[in-house]
Amino acid sequence: xxxxxxxxxxxxxxxxxxxxxxxxxxxxxxxxxxxxxxxxxxxxxxxxxxxxxxxxxxxxxxxxxxxxxxxxxxxxxxxxxxxxxxxxxxxxxxxxxxxxxxxxxxxxxxxxxxxxxxxxxxxxxxxxxxxxxxxxxxxxxxxxxxxxxxxxxxxxxxxxxxxxxxxxxxxxxxxxxxxxxxxxxxxxxxxxxxxxxxxxxxxxxxxxxxxxxxxxxxxxxxxxxxxxxxxxxxxxxxxxxxxxxxxxxxxxxxxxxxxxxxxxxxxxxxxxxxxxxxxxxxxxxxxxxxxxxxxxxxxxxxxxxxxxxxxxxxxxxxxxxxxxxxxxxxxxxxxxxxxxxxxxxxxxxxxxxxxxxxxxxxxxxxxxxxxxxxxxxxxxxxxxxxxxxxxxxxxxxxxxxxxxxxxxxxxxxxxxxxxxxxxxxxxxxxxxxxxxxxxxxxxxxxxxxxxxxxxxxxxxxxxxxxxxxxxxxxxxxxxxxxxxxxxxxxxxxxxxxxxxxxxxxxxxxxxxxxxxxxxxxxxxxxxxxxxxxxxxxxxxxxxxxxxxxxxxxxxxxxxxxxxxxxxxxxxxxxxxxxxxxxxxxxxxxxxxxxx
Amino acid sequence: xxxxxxxxxxxxxxxxxxxxxxxxxxxxxxxxxxxxxxxxxxxxxxxxxxxxxxxxxxxxxxxxxxxxxxxxxxxxxxxxxxxxxxxxxxxxxxxxxxxxxxxxxxxxxxxxxxxxxxxxxxxxxxxxxxxxxxxxxxxxxxxxxxxxxxxxx
Numbered sequence: 127x128x129x130x131x132x133x134x135x136x137x138x139x140x141x142x143x144x145x146x147x148x149x150x151x152x153x154x155x156x157x158x159x160x161x162x163x164x165x166x167x168x169x170x171x172x173x174x175x176x177x178x179x180x181x182x183x184x185x186x187x188x189x190x191x192x193x194x195x196x197x198x199x200x201x202x203x204x205x206x207x208x209x210x211x212x213x214x215x216x217x218x219x220x221x222x223x224x225x226x227x228x229x230x231x232x233x234x235x236x237x238x239x240x241x242x243x244x245x246x247x248x249x250x251x252x253x254x255x256x257x258x259x260x261x262x263x264x265x266x267x268x269x270x271x272x273x274x275x276x277x278x279x280x281x282x283x284x285x286x287x288x289x290x291x292x293x294x295x296x297x298x299x300x301x302x303x304x305x306x307x308x309x310x311x312x313x314x315x316x317x318x319x320x321x322x323x324x325x326x327x328x329x330x331x332x333x334x335x336x337x338x339x340x341x342x343x344x345x346x347x348x349x350x351x352x353x354x355x356x357x358x359x360x361x362x363x364x365x366x367x368x369x370x371x372x373x374x375x376x377x378x379x380x381x382x383x384x385x386x387x388x389x390x391x392x393x394x395x396x397x398x399x400x401x402x403x404x405x406x407x408x409x410x411x412x413x414x415x416x417x418x419x420x421x422x423x424x425x426x427x428x429x430x431x432x433x434x435x436x437x438x439x440x441x442x443x444x445x446x447x448x449x450x451x452x453x454x455x456x457x458x459x460x461x462x463x464x465x466x467x468x469x470x471x472x473x474x475x476x477x478x479x480x481x482x483x484x485x486x487x488x489x490x491x492x493x494x495x496x497x498x499x500x501x502x503x504x505x506x507x508x509x510x511x512x513x514x515x516x517x518x519x520x521x522x523x524x525x526x527x528x529x530x531x532x533x534x535x536x537x538x539x540x541x542x543x544x545x546x547x548x549x550x551x552x553x554x555x556x557x558x559x560x561x562x563x564x565x566x567x568x569x570x571x572x573x574x575x576x577x578x579x580x581x582x583x584x585x586x587x588x589x590x591x592x593x594x595x596x597x598x599x600x601x602x603x604x605x606x607x608x609x610x611x612x613x614x615x616x617x618x619x620x621x622x623x624x625x626x627x628x629x630x631x632x633x634x635x636x637x638x639x640x641x642x643x644x645x646x647x648x649x650x651x652x653x654x655x656x657x658x659x660x661x662x663x664x665x666x667x668x669x670x671x672x673x674x675x676x677x678x679x680x681x682x683x684x685x686x687x688x689x690x691x692x693x694x695x696x697x698x699x700x701x702x703x704x705x706x707x708x709x710x711x712x713x714x715x716x717x718x719x720x721x
Numbered sequence: 722x723x724x725x726x727x728x729x730x731x732x733x734x735x736x737x738x739x740x741x742x743x744x745x746x747x748x749x750x751x752x753x754x755x756x757x758x759x760x761x762x763x764x765x766x767x768x769x770x771x772x773x774x775x776x777x778x779x780x781x782x783x784x785x786x787x788x789x790x791x792x793x794x795x796x797x798x799x800x801x802x803x804x805x806x807x808x809x810x811x812x813x814x815x816x817x818x819x820x821x822x823x824x825x826x827x828x829x830x831x832x833x834x835x836x837x838x839x840x841x842x843x844x845x846x847x848x849x850x851x852x853x854x855x856x857x858x859x860x861x862x863x864x865x866x867x868x869x870x871x872x873x874x
Contacts, residue, residue, distance in 0.1 A: 192807075248829075292814075299822050307829030316784040316823035354752030361756045365763040365786055368772070545828045548821070 128451040131340060135447025138440040145437020149221060156434045160420035162310065167435040168218040170419040171442055174329070174412050175215035176256070176301055177322075181330030182208025182263060183294035185348070186270070190287035198270075200345055204334050205267040206457075210450040211333075212260045214442040219252065248303045251549040255300045258553040259293055262560050266290055269567075269574075271457070278573040282563055285513055289556045296552050298326045303549065305418070312370060312421040321362050325411060328355040328381070332407035337450075339401045349388065349400070352407065356385040374417035381410025412439075516562035520555035527554055629704040632697055636689065645708030664709045675702040722782060724872075726769040731871045733765060734789045738796035758793060762786035780832055784823035791816035795867050799860040806852050809863070813846035838874035845870075 149156045149168075159166035182205040189196045220226050266286050273279040302322035305313040315321065331352040338344055360382045367373045384406040393399035416423045416431070423431070531547055567574040576584065634643055667675065679698040682688035689698065722730075737758045741751060763786040767773065770782040794812040801808055820842060824834035845866055852859065 295818070299818070303822065303826055303829075306826035309830065314780075314783065316780070316826045317787050317819075318826065319822040320784075320787050320819060350748055354748060354756075357752060357756035358759065361759040361763065364760060368763060368767045369783060543828070545825045545834055548825065 127340060127342075128455050131447055132451045132455075135444045135451065138444025139448055140444070142437050142439070142441025142444050145434050146217075146221075146441050149434055149438060150226070154222075157438065158420060158423070158431055158435050160422050162312075162422060165222070165419045167416075167420075167431075167438055168222040170412075170415040171438060172215055172218035172222070173301060173322075173419065174415045175211050175218070175442060175446075176298065177326035177329040177411065177415075178333045179208045179211035179215055179259075179263075179330070180294050180298060180326040181211075181334045182206070182267070183259075183290050184327055184330050185334060187266060187287040187290035187294065190283055191291045194347075196345070196347075198274075199341075200334075200338065200348075202267070202270060203337055203341065203454075205263065205270060206453055207333055207337060207450060208263050209260070209267060210446050210453065212256070212263065213449055214445055216256065216260070217442075218438075248300070248307050248549070251300045252304065254550055255293075255297045255553045258557045259297045262286070262290055262293060262556060265560060265564060272574070276573050276575060278571065279567065281512065282567055285516070285563060286560060289559055292552060293556045295323055296549075298322045300549050310421075312372065312418075314370065315366070317362075317365070321366070324355065324358050324362060325414070328352070328359055329408060329411045331355060332404040332411075336401060336404035336408070339397055339404070344400065349394075352404070353385060353388050356382060356407070372421070374414050377410045377414035377417065379410070380406045380413065384410070511566065512563070516559035516566075517555075519562050520557075520559035523558040524551050524555045626704070626707070629700045632693075633701060633704050636693070637701065640686070641705075645705060664706070667706050667709055672699065672702050672706075675705070722766075722770045722779065722785070728872055730762075730765060730769065730785070730789055731792065731868055733762070734793040735796055735868075737761070738793045738800075741793075741797040742801055744802070755790070759786060759790055762789040762793075765789075780827055780830060783827075784819055787819045787823075788816070791819050792867060792871055796864060799855075799864060805855055806849065809852075809855070810846055810849050813842060813849060817842045817846055835874065838870060841870045841874055 154166065157167040185196060185204040186201040188194075189201070266283070269279050269282055269286065273283065299319040299322065302318035306315050306318035331348055335344070335348055335352055338348070360378070363373065363378055363382065385403055387393050387399075388403055393403070527550070528547055532542065564574065568576075633641075676695070676698045678686070679693065679701055680688065680690050680695070693701070737754075740754055743750075766782055766785040766789075770779060770785065772778060772782060791812065795809070795816060798805060798809040798812050817839065820835065820839050824832075824836075824839060828834050845863075849863075855863075
């Protein structure tokens, strides 16, 4: 069965890969872009896949945290679907940026490198939240997988589940704020965090129910939840309609009305009926994402869903099928013993879990029952080591991060509020707490046993991460001196090629994110930040004068940050002259283009 | 929204809370009730906040039905038979969530964040985690606190 599904995935994936290559080559003009919001298909697909990625954590972590029983097989499948979905969710924001090689600019290093277009942008939160969510989901999945052979790992699942429970909601909240913090009328909605979470849970449930159909069994609890979620979504859509007067009818039909057919027993009891209901929900929610990201979708000739958009969708669906079912087969073969097939669904696992919980209640965690009541040893108890110490460490690191942010010299001229920083708190806190738990399990208790291949892969990943973090943080390009250039450069002409290169490097490191490498500004990226900067125009630059422009670079203006303390005055002056040099080139190229 | 309508919203949430989590009720019943309540809160906000009048639209009302829903859930947890503290904390966490992130969204659109309300809910939620036994008196105090936060903050 899985092989056939992988073959179907491959058939979808290959043409999709071509569409992806074409999109990367052509840039944003290749896919559907809304002329009002300047967002398009990649963001729709990002929101769609990040929503699907919530299934694993919802069904596994949240259920573990709330003591709702779910068999091991379903939980593992759900967790694996999260990881597979995250792979594709991560690809699309990079495409959307337009300048893929500059993606590190949204890493949460605040302004250490001095190259953020806007430190207050919600896009800064996305990278941090999704990266931490992916890492913790992977850790949670591996812990669950290894817990069968190493039962001592089981006790780490609940603390991790409680860390992941808010994190999964946090991630989608942050994604919703990318929309809700803008001035686009269709994205007006302080309720978007709840709306997005409800939509994500709904689509995640539909995906898991669909996958369970391919596994040949069903979990009625999840089907019921799917139906209940559809009622909530309908209520939210009606509120959205009352607020804005617009409505995505197709989403309402596919994800709101069709799922009600579950109440018909003939459809509910039929496997293909259940498949159709889950597919209908997924289709409806995908259409909703398209409509949400591109409000012109379906009503404007410019916002049409073309072949490239379809190819991008096929790439993600086919890719997901390949990754998910491929990993499923691989894990079945190597990680689980033959025949156990990812755990059983006869309830034996649940019985074991209940026994373990019972044992835990009877005097584990360092809680000693006395006649007078409970006495919890403050520093040496198991509970302290497993729960309170990681949490305390998380709080301390988060507090230090916040202090560091506000102490950054470059922010003295930027009005930074707690509201700009709070969205980063929980991911940092959860990351530190989970890291502490992992260190304890691996180094202190030695219950987290890794094979040689796993160690090599883990070590390589860590090295890679460290190298990337170091490179992003340290930068380097902007540290080259430009005094020589400023001394030698004529304000209008006679620029020496070598000096020009030096200033160009500063320009590319500090200014190109918004203004573009050619000075015509990176429109795709800059549209996220209102108001849009002025286009470089020779007459305008001359009218403002070099000194005035140096002052703008130095003090900042509108959404442009101040570069005082991060550039020398000579560098700022060099940039202004380079800007003028670029402005000279723009009309020349445009004239040539017209010819 | 006028203070009177705001207080009425509080009463509506309290009334709706009475119907939730009845003994032996199915998830379908509770789910349908919650979705129905959300719809009711939406309609109340639309007319109570005069949102049909484009000139008097108050941005902070965008999340008002969800705030009402969170308050309703908080109030309803006092009638739970099992796991009362857990769901009481979770309901307050939901309220805190709606207020905090709704506030951040509005902050980016030029409105002030209601820090007093957010902090009040946070501290109450945090302190609730230490409740070992929730007596009738404590239930009453909690409800009074929530209603006070709703009306005065």
